[in-house]
Amino acid sequence: MVTYQELYELNLTKLSTAVTHWRQMLDKVVILADGGDGEVNAADLERRANAADWKGDNATVSKKFTTTTARQFDDMVTEARSIHSILRDAHASLTKHRGDLRAAVAEWSKKQVYFNSKGKAERFSLVEKPVGPLPPADQDMVTAQADIDRILAAADETDRITARALRRHAESRYDFDEKGYTGLKDADRHQGIEDADAMLRLAAKGHEMTDAELERFNRVAGYHRDNPAFAERFATKLGPEGTLEFWRSLADPGQGRTPSGDRAKILETVQDNLGMTLATASRVDSAAMREWKDGIIGLGDDRIHGPNGVRSAPFGFQVFGPLMSEGKWDAAFLNKYGEKLIDFERGKAKDPVLGTPDLLWKNQYNPAQLSYPPGADSERDPVAHLLEALGHNPEASLEFFGGSSGHDGKGGLEEISNWDYLVDKENKDSRAWPKDDDGKTTGYQFLGHALESATLGYAYDSGDPSIPSTKTAEEIQAREGRTALMERVVDHYKTSDLIDKQDGIRESLARMAAGHIDSINYSEANFGGVGDRGGRGELFGAEVNQLRDFESSTSFIRALVTDKDAYEIVSAAQQIYGASAMAAHGSDDATAMDVGMHSVKMHGMLDEVRMEAIGKEFADEKGKRDMELAKQGAWRDFAASAVIGTVAGVGAAVIVPAGVAAAIAVPLAFEVAGGAAETHFATQTMDWLKEHEYNNRDEAVDAIQQATVEGEQNAMAPLLNWAESRGMGQRRVWDIMDDAEVQYQTGARRTDTDNARGH
Secondary structure, eight states, rough: OOOHHHHHHHOHHHHHHHHHHHHHHHHHHHHHHOOSSOOOHHHHHHHHHHHSSOOOOGGGHHHHHHHHHHHHHHHHHHHHHHHHHHHHHHHHHHHHHHHHHHHHHHHHHTEEEEOOOOOEEEOOSSSSSSSSSSOOOOHHHHHHHHHHHHHHHHHHHHHHHHHHHHHHHOOOOOOOOOOOOSSHHHHHHHHHHHHEEEEEEEEGGGOOOOHHHHHHHHHHHHHHOOHHHHHHHHHHOOOOOHHHHHHHHHOOOOOOOOOOHHHHHHHHHHHHHHHHHHHHHOOOOOEEEEHHHHHHTTTTSBBOOOOGGOOHHHHHHHHGGGSSSOOOHHHHHHHHHHHHHHHHHGGGOOSSSSSSSHHHHHSSSSOOOOOOOOOOOOOOOOHHHHHHHTTHHHHHHHHHTTTTEOGGGGOOOEEEHHHHTTTTTTTOOOOOOOOOTTOTTHHHHHHHHHHHHHSSSSOOOOOSSSOOOOOOOOEEEEEHHHHHHHHHHHHHHHHHHHHSTTTTHHHHHHHHHTTTTHHHHHHHGGGGGTTTTTHHHHHHHHTTOOOOOOOTTTHHHHHHHTTTTHHHHHHHHHEEEEHHHTTTTTTTTHHHHHHHHHHHHHHHHHHHHHHHHHHHHHHTTTTTBBOOOOHHHHHHHHHHBTTSSSOSSSTTTEEEEESSSSSSEEEEOSOOOOOGOOBBSSSSSSOOOOOOOOOOHHHHHHHHHHHHHHHHHHHHHHHHHHHHHTTOOOOHHHHHHHHHHHHHHHHHHHHHHHHHHTT
């Protein structure tokens, strides 16, 4: 494994010299093999040998030796060219990896994240700084470590492929290789095919593979799971039925031999590596892979029997489902697979034994353990696994939610859109989602992941998301599709009760709101329906950013941000977007102030909903006397240190953390001006509610008041920073404060549920 210190201090001088020497060597052996300098060469020697009139033993022995020796010069050229290509590509790749590492270290040092000699991220704490950037948040540390680990892994892969390719050339002690590599990619492809054949021999053992052999499979598949040559070879040689039988036999051999303990932990990694490998294979465009994908779909409604006549025989959909949770699967395959799966599930509705998804997928009659680690009942639901796969492929997910099942009355089914079947619980034909033992429908979290991917344009758990480009007509059309689906989301999830009934979906909805905070702001700037006449399109760059008017945005926000985590996500996004919207108007102070006041109103809306929710939590004291209101620390730390304007142009975004691995790309306002980088967020984190033990309404009021004050400060931060950057005096700041208070209260009244009920 290439270490942090090795890569950071890597001296590539000797490797560069080796590249030069092998280039010179190649030029020399080419002349020896083919001529070019008028001297004797191997090609000429072979022609003369074949043309000569050999006699006796010379006609067989000497002639063959001479021509064979001459052809060795061709092999010499092949090997020299291969070695030069490998060294050349290795030098280029390692130079890039070293540059990436040094750049990442320099960039993270600006945020007070440093790395020790082993490459582990650490906070800088040797000197107390009274001023300057805030110390890095926990999420910053996680992201920083992930950045360094990713670079080191890429360098290690380059080193591994290079070393193996060079060793292969060194293995032949008596002659030269007649086959070589055109570069590192070609070497990786050949190594992948060779290793796939070795893994196929292991896979043939099925459940009889030892733990050591499973570990070997994990090691090799881990190297190659993003290698198309390895993936295609492994999938197509195993075949559709062999693929399902392989995982079926490993996951649960039957007869009471369900894996547990160390083997179960090993199988958890096997499941990930196998799934990633098959996902990579699915994106290979070849006749063999098209046949494999069609075969997998065709086997979905077949029973897959275990080894040695085990009676338990789950459906192909159930066996394949756990393998779909990792990697990016081919979009066409996912949609074709999804249509067949939902048709099958709906077709079982009239079955007296397996009539509902709950009964169909819970395996009461075929209790095979197919997913690792064993978890909630929702993990046995192949529809949930499909949605998780869609969560990693934005294009496929967007297409899926525009699709339907029951085409042409197949199986006596009426056509129903995937949206109506999976999302709209009011529809008479909607899905009855399987429940876990605790009565929750946690499968909805997978629905949320798929909706995130479809509406945001990147994988829901991406650690480095980016807003898709809108430069071409095709990209603009895709953007319109995403905002149209988001409009449908906003229009549907208009009550907190509806969101609560879909366990686990609220956090996804909050991330969607953050990713579409620009359209939400645009939608809210339409009091009395006269926003367009008032120039809101120009104010928010509606045309250049393809913003959409969400008519139900107020109800959506009111329903969504009652929850602490959802409130923090959307509130941080609003602060980022509001600051960038002011900066976007450059020296046009009047317009910048207009959009700044609108942002204050948005904060008023968000804060009112959250404060009211806190009050209701205090009011319900039965069975719970203690209530924890956690910090908004990670979000506030980020919002306080982010710089707006460092990335300019349409599609610019600030990446904010959203969990251990995932992040959200919060859109910035259109055409951010070059001088806008002076606009910063507040440099002080907002520590708004501490841990308390509440037992009466007076304390509840105090807590709400404290949170309200800090919410107001959060709303004012972009305005005050903007005023400071313009050198405004006390009188102007006072006027701004006065106007902002009115806008904040206006926003609060808009989402006040008492007002909404007419109280």
